[in-house]
Amino acid sequence: MLLEKLSIVEELGEKELLVPGLLNSALIANNKIKYYFTLLQTAREKAHHPEKEYPNLRMERITAGENDTSLDTVVSSAMKIDDDSYLIPDSGKIISSILWCIDEMIRPLVVSFRVDAAELSARLEKLRSDVISGNADLVNGELIQRITSGDREKGDSLHLLVMDMHRALNQLQQAVAVEVIDGASTYMLEKSDREMVKAFMDGLNRTAPLKFGHPGLETTATRTDGKLLIQNDIGETDAHVIVVDVHDTEVSITYTDVHMPRLLFFHSLFEGFDVDWADTVSKPAKGALEEGVYHLSVGIYRASDNTDMASFLRHLGSRLVFLIDWNKARKMLRNFMRGRDAIGVLKWAADNDVGHRGFLILGGEKLVFDSLEMASRVPIHYGEPLSQVIGRERTIEFFQWTMKRASSGLLENQAHMLLQDEIKTEMLRYFRTVQQELFELCSEHVSFTVEVAMTVRDTLVHLLYGGETDLPERSSRRNKLWESKADDIVNKIRSLSHRTEAAAFFVDFIVMADDVLDYLEEASYLLTLVPAHVRSKKIIMEISHMSELAMEGCQEFLKALHSFQFVKNSFNQEEMQYFLMSVTRIFNIEEDCDSALRKVRRTILSESADHRENLVSLELAYNIEKSTNSLMKAALTLRGDIFENINVRR
Numbered sequence: 001m002l003l004e005k006l007s008i009v010e011e012l013g014e015k016e017l018l019v020p021g022l023l024n025s026a027l028i029a030n031n032k033i034k035y036y037f038t039l040l041q042t043a044r045e046k047a048h049h050p051e052k053e054y055p056n057l058r059m060e061r062i063t064a065g066e067n068d069t070s071l072d073t074v075v076s077s078a079m080k081i082d083d084d085s086y087l088i089p090d091s092g093k094i095i096s097s098i099l100w101c102i103d104e105m106i107r108p109l110v111v112s113f114r115v116d117a118a119e120l121s122a123r124l125e126k127l128r129s130d131v132i133s134g135n136a137d138l139v140n141g142e143l144i145q146r147i148t149s150g151d152r153e154k155g156d157s158l159h160l161l162v163m164d165m166h167r168a169l170n171q172l173q174q175a176v177a178v179e180v181i182d183g184a185s186t187y188m189l190e191k192s193d194r195e196m197v198k199a200f201m202d203g204l205n206r207t208a209p210l211k212f213g214h215p216g217l218e219t220t221a222t223r224t225d226g227k228l229l230i231q232n233d234i235g236e237t238d239a240h241v242i243v244v245d246v247h248d249t250e251v252s253i254t255y256t257d258v259h260m261p262r263l264l265f266f267h268s269l270f271e272g273f274d275v276d277w278a279d280t281v282s283k284p285a286k287g288a289l290e291e292g293v294y295h296l297s298v299g300i301y302r303a304s305d306n307t308d309m310a311s312f313l314r315h316l317g318s319r320l321v322f323l324i325d326w327n328k329a330r331k332m333l334r335n336f337m338r339g340r341d342a343i344g345v346l347k348w349a350a351d352n353d354v355g356h357r358g359f360l361i362l363g364g365e366k367l368v369f370d371s372l373e374m375a376s377r378v379p380i381h382y383g384e385p386l387s388q389v390i391g392r393e394r395t396i397e398f399f400q401w402t403m404k405r406a407s408s409g410l411l412e413n414q415a416h417m418l419l420q421d422e423i424k425t426e427m428l429r430y431f432r433t434v435q436q437e438l439f440e441l442c443s444e445h446v447s448f449t450v451e452v453a454m455t456v457r458d459t460l461v462h463l464l465y466g467g468e469t470d471l472p473e474r475s476s477r478r479n480k481l482w483e484s485k486a487d488d489i490v491n492k493i494r495s496l497s498h499r500t501e502a503a504a505f506f507v508d509f510i511v512m513a514d515d516v517l518d519y520l521e522e523a524s525y526l527l528t529l530v531p532a533h534v535r536s537k538k539i540i541m542e543i544s545h546m547s548e549l550a551m552e553g554c555q556e557f558l559k560a561l562h563s564f565q566f567v568k569n570s571f572n573q574e575e576m577q578y579f580l581m582s583v584t585r586i587f588n589i590e591e592d593c594d595s596a597l598r599k600v601r602r603t604i605l606s607e608s609a610d611h612r613e614n615l616v617s618l619e620l621a622y623n624i625e626k627s628t629n630s631l632m633k634a635a636l637t638l639r640g641d642i643f644e645n646i647n648v649r650r
Helices: 015-048 058-064 069-077 091-111 117-131 141-148 158-176 191-211 260-268 306-323 326-333 339-351 357-361 365-376 392-411 416-465 471-496 503-529 537-569 573-607 611-649
Strands: 079-082 085-087 138-140 179-181 184-187 219-224 227-232 241-247 250-257 295-302
Touching: 015 058, 015 069, 015 079, 015 085, 015 091, 015 141, 015 158, 015 219, 015 227, 015 250, 015 295, 058 069, 058 250, 058 295, 069 091, 085 141, 091 117, 091 158, 117 141, 117 158, 138 141, 141 158, 158 184, 158 219, 179 191, 184 191, 191 219, 191 227, 191 241, 191 306, 191 357, 191 392, 227 306, 241 306, 250 260, 250 306, 260 295, 260 306, 260 326, 260 339, 306 339, 326 339, 326 357, 339 392, 357 392, 365 416, 392 416, 416 471, 416 503, 416 537, 471 503, 503 537, 503 611, 537 573, 537 611, 573 611
Parallel strands: 184 219
Antiparallel strands: 079 085, 085 138, 179 184, 219 227, 227 241, 241 250, 250 295
């Protein structure tokens, strides 16, 4: 398809007709410069850390089109002379090659009368005089900084100049393009190249809407040096570029990035394809380079045929949108979960063609904090992991759902407020799920209490009527195990209720409920101390009656907790009546147990003359009575919370 505007190739004079060819030479030179920069940086790192292993960058050299094999020994031969001086073999030749390549890059800009060509040329001449070294192999840190630094606040550098020239070349490529293939500006293509460009753009255009208006993904393609060259600028970051070389059935990817985690994330997007990523300085085991310096990675995919190659290019194009604002999204997610989980969520969003840009547009972390405050009704502090509030698995699930809903809603042009409200509502559901789990844990704890109460009652009946002599010991061991499991539940409730509004209620409630179990477990232990030779059946019978009351109280307590849950979630008159009946029964049981304790005291004084029996029997009765007293306190906590919520609703 022809461009609507006249191609520069058609309207410029004889000299300007050279621009397409010069552009291709400039692109080749740009690839070589990336290799040279990386070579100098890696050599310096090797000089700093001679004990570490660093790659020789052979694959990067071959991919860049540099034929000098002697450069493969530069890294291994680098040495540190003093604090700021390095012996880097052939460093003078490397710097000269960089300057020659930059000259190649600026030629098409000058020939095409770009308005910025004069300014770029002036910067080049100033930097040229700064970086020319008198010693062919000896360089200092300031010189390497002047060449490779990507930090504009630290002054101009050849690296910054190359990035600015590269941006200008991209614009020039689009201007000289004679054909646009599905959005890609192309020139000098062969017939077979068009199918591969179409495949790449098919994948890119399929997912490009997920960038939601963000700049980037501009694509150019040309044939140069006997191969198809596809280039995409991805986003706004200067050094965030991907260059794809297609030669026969081999695809070479040269990817540069200022963020190492994003580079490794990019590698992970090709799990279905056997991409051979070179062992470059971009690997984390090799150590990070200085701030402001981009990382370079080269990958090779060897296709089985043209169909396979087109499939790979289609997949490659479709992944690029997920790199836009990736680091911003990762940092945002790290406010709510561990770093590896944040990357996992972004990986899921990419693998499922959901992306993260929609979520960022709707507010990102502010939307989450607003949702948290609405759901929990308490202030949430920035930096507080959401996983501590609703759990790790639920946190991951929430963000996956949120990113999917944000993207689908924005693609359908739904109102931002509607989508934000849906996300807040979803957060509320997750909080209710946590509250449900807290209820279930409390119910499990009270169930253990019921079991211990029944065991105490059964053991007393056993002592009254006779039976297995080791039953009290076995029952005590089992009750101790249940108490240990109940303690684990208490700790889990404390953890789960860390930041919910219900934190104080659930923690206070379970502590009181745990007192019930502790008293009953102590009673179970005391039953192992009852002297066998002086047991008074009348004393045992009356304490057995107290244990029967305690067991009934625990059973009513479990019923009250279940009714409380229904009333709490949605006020129901019938369930409220059941709840109040259970609470009233618990109050009556506590009073009955008080009276029974007084009766046990009188019976002990009149029936037993053995001090051991007196002591054990009194302690046993006291613990059973204390359990019913704690039951009443826990029931009052439930009752108070119910009435408080009723007043709030009114």
